[in-house]
Amino acid sequence: MDGPGSALVRRDPGHRSPKLIPRIIHQLWKTEEVPAQWARCVESVKRYHPGWEYRLWTDGMMDDYVRSEYPDLYPVYSGFTRHIMRVDVFRYVLLYGIGGLYCDLDFEFLRPYDYADAQMVLSLERDEAYGDPHSGIANFFMASMPKHPFWVDVLDDVKSHPPVSEVFGDIPFITGPGLISRIYFDNQQRYEGVVLTPQPTFSPRRVRGRSERKIYLNSGMTYGFHHGWGTWKERWSRAYIGSKIKSQFAKWFGTSR
Numbered sequence: 069m070d071g072p073g074s075a076l077v078r079r080d081p082g083h084r085s086p087k088l089i090p091r092i093i094h095q096l097w098k099t100e101e102v103p104a105q106w107a108r109c110v111e112s113v114k115r116y117h118p119g120w121e122y123r124l125w126t127d128g129m130m131d132d133y134v135r136s137e138y139p140d141l142y143p144v145y146s147g148f149t150r151h152i153m154r155v156d157v158f159r160y161v162l163l164y165g166i167g168g169l170y171c172d173l174d175f176e177f178l179r180p181y182d183y184a185d186a187q188m189v190l191s192l193e194r195d196e197a198y199g200d201p202h203s204g205i206a207n208f209f210m211a212s213m214p215k216h217p218f219w220v221d222v223l224d225d226v227k228s229h230p231p232v233s234e235v236f237g238d239i240p241f242i243t244g245p246g247l248i249s250r251i252y253f254d255n256q257q258r259y260e261g262v263v264l265t266p267q268p269t270f271s272p273r274r275v276r277g278r279s280e281r282k283i284y285l286n287s288g289m290t291y292g293f294h295h296g297w298g299t300w301k302e303r304w305s306r307a308y309i310g311s312k313i314k315s316q317f318a319k320w321f322g323t324s325r
Contacts, residue, residue: 089167089187089188089211089213090214091119093120093122094123095113095122096130096158097124097126097173099126099127108176110173113171116179120169121168123168125158125162131146138165141161141223145157145158148233148243149233159207160222160226163210163211163212164215164222175208175270176293177292186262186263187216187262188211189210189264190206190248190252191267192205192206192265204245204246204249206294208271208294209270210248217258218259221255222251225247231243231247268290270292270293270294272290272293
C-alpha cells in the first residue's frame, strides 16, 4: 500500500475499470445567479470540459434532492445547525447518488481533468510528503463513480453520529475535510480504484500572478487550484461577532434599564 503522499493509492489491477466516473460536473450555490467574483473559475470549469454535463445546484434543489432521494438522511441533514454543514454533506450525497466531479466555485482549472480509469479521485490539501505534519483530504475537489463504498461509509457515519456544531472551528472536522480524511485513512485498505493525488495536483500552496500560473501549468502536475475565498467563513464571522456584541451590550445595559 502506497503512503498518503503518493498519487496512486489503489486501483483495480490489470485492466481498465468499467466503473468509470461519469462526465458530470457539480457545483453549488444559493441561487442560479453565481457572484461575478467566481466567473473566471466557473468559465475555466466549462472551457476545459466541453463534453461534460454541467449542473449548478441551488439551496432549494439540494433540499428537494435529499428529501426525495434519501429520506432516511433528511432528518439529520435538515437538522444541521449551520448551512455550510448541509453544503458539505450534500457534496457527498451527490457523489454517492449520481457520481461525477465536484469542485467549489472558487476552484480554477489550468488543464482538463483526465483520470478516466479511476473509480474515485481524492486530493490531499495537506501532505506529509510536502512538509505538512500530517496528511488531510480536501473536499473542494472530489470525483467519483456512483455508489462507491467510501461514500457509503461517510454517509453512514453522518447518520449514526449526527454532527452538531456550536463553534466555528468544529465544522471542518465534523462535516468537512476532517470527516472524509478520518473515514478514508481509517478504512483505505477496503477502497478499490482510488487515486489519491499529492498536494500540488489540486492544491498548490499559492498561485500569485501569471508567472506562477505558468510554472504550475508547465509542471504537468497541477490541474488547478483552490482560491479558498471561503465566503461561508466571512458570513459566519460577521454574524458571530455581531451576536457577541449584542450579548455583551445586553450584559452591560440590559439589567439597569
